Amino acid sequence: MKEIQNQAQPERAAQQDYDELIELWDASVRSSHHFLTEEDIQYYKPLIRNNYFQAVRLYVIRDKENGQIAAFMGLSDELIEMLFVHPDQQGKGYGKILLEYACQKENIRKVDVNEQNGQALHFYRNRGFEVIARDETDAQGKPFPILHMQLK
Structure with a gap:
């Protein structure tokens, strides 16, 4: 794995970052969430952009060369709600940071x-998380099982 420079640190996202964030989300989902149809992506996209971003504390890491957002995560009080890395930036350590x-x-x-996102499951398991529970559907009741993981 290529390591990124030490100075790459998360910073809080601003509302003016939302358009760039949703484009990163779209690219990342298309490369990792192969179980989603185009209809599913179009269903979730406005929910993420207009509701979920405002419901979490968003952090971004910017590419030092071009200033674009390379990765982002959203946190609630006790949960990593979302963590996405642009497909072109994967393998550089941004997710780990x-x-x-x-x-x-x-x-x-x-x-x-x-559950169907093997890449994410592998990422978290390799960093000490274990599955503690499973739901048959996602928060919208769609048939995408959710694994609840916790750091050991």
Whole structure:
């Protein structure tokens, strides 16, 4: 795995970042959530952009070369609600930096993962998370099982 420079640190996202964030979300979901149809993506996209972003504390990491957002996460009081890395930026350690920030600085110990997203499941398991519960559907009642994970 390529390591990124030490100075890459999460910063709070602003509302003016939402358009860039939703485009990153879209690219990331298309590369990792193969179980979603185009109809599913179009269903979730406005919910993420217009509701979910405002319901969490959003953190971003910007690419030092071009200033674009390379990765972002959203945190609630006790949960990593979302963590996405742009497909072109994967493997550079951005996800790990965000996860470490959540665990060390925000004392977050839980995350929910789509069961069909093997890449995310592998990422969290490799960092000490284990499945503690499972729901048959997502929060919208759609047939996408959710795994509730917690840091050991």
